Amino acid sequence: MNSGAGGGSGGGCAGAAARSRGGSPGGDGFAPSALGTREHWDAVYERELQTFQEYGDTGEIWFGEESMNRLIRWMQKREIPLDASVLDIGTGNGVFLVELAKFGFSNITGIDYSPSAIQLSGSIIEKEGLSNIKLKVEDFLHLSTELSGFHICVDKGTFDAISLNPDSAIEKRKQYVKSLSRVLNGKGFFLITSCNWTKEELLNEFSEELFQLQLENVDTALS
Numbered sequence: 001m002n003s004g005a006g007g008g009s010g011g012g013c014a015g016a017a018a019r020s021r022g023g024s025p026g027g028d029g030f031a032p033s034a035l036g037t038r039e040h041w042d043a044v045y046e047r048e049l050q051t052f053q054e055y056g057d058t059g060e061i062w063f064g065e066e067s068m069n070r071l072i073r074w075m076q077k078r079e080i081p082l083d084a085s086v087l088d089i090g091t092g093n094g095v096f097l098v099e100l101a102k103f104g105f106s107n108i109t110g111i112d113y114s115p116s117a118i119q120l121s122g123s124i125i126e127k128e129g130l131s132n133i134k135l136k137v138e139d140f141l142h143l144s145t146e147l148s149g150f151h152i153c154v155d156k157g158t159f160d161a162i163s164l165n166p167d168s169a170i171e172k173r174k175q176y177v178k179s180l181s182r183v184l185n186g187k188g189f190f191l192i193t194s195c196n197w198t199k200e201e202l203l204n205e206f207s208e209e210l211f212q213l214q215l216e217n218v219d220t221a222l223s
């Protein structure tokens with residue numbers, strides 16, 4: 001498994017202000033936050049769904065437009081085939097799925113544990129006239145279906161959010177890595193965009209379960 005790390009600039013950042021390097025009650029440097037809870041994201045996407053229905057506004061793109069372009073440029077540079085299976089973990093409004101499909105990727109799946117997020121993604125995808133994108137309400141920490149063998153797994157802000165869960169965040173992060181090792185093809189790529197973790201910390205967090213981890217900074221690879 002390979003991993004690319006996208007930096008976090010522009011757009012939102014789940015918990016940019018919530019990480020306290022000085023240490024938290026959990027002792028891992030993360031101050032628990034509502035951003036790590038399902039209730040928070042349900043409320044966010046219920047609101048965004050309503051806004052989309054009323055005004056056609058797709059809502060927030062985490063880390064900004066450029067973060068999506070950067071990931072797609074990296075996939076292009078790496079010559080990832082357009083029929084490669086791609087999983088967007090915690091897809092939110094699904095706008096990255098739309099960008100992938102417009103670029104030509106044909107085997108795309110988005111999951112999110114918020115039903116409103118999936119409903120919003122579905123509405124945006126429909127409005128864009130795209131039909132070949134799979135969407136599923138799915139908690140990545142408690143996978144219910146046989147999601148496996150993906151060539152590319154993308155995370156833009158979801159691991160950041162999970163890291164801020166007020167309840168057993170360390171165990172949840174471990175479960176995240178386990179779930180990732182289940183869904184990702186052994187020779188696949190994991191592309192993570194984070195504003196709370198450094199490259200070294202991510203390597204450390206993911207390498208226990210995923211032995212052949214190589215980390216490449218997307219920005220460096222593109223320069």
Ligand SMILES: C[S@@+](CC[C@H](N)C(=O)[O-])C[C@H]1O[C@@H](n2cnc3c(N)ncnc32)[C@H](O)[C@@H]1O
Nearest residue numbers: 014041062090091092112113139140156157158
């Ligand atoms: C910071 S938002 C990012 C959304 C999207 N990736 C983007 O770039 O716009 C974090 C997303 O992760 C989702 N999420 C958090 N924990 C999750 C979990 N355990 N399983 C699935 N989705 C999760 C939230 O519902 C939310 O949509």
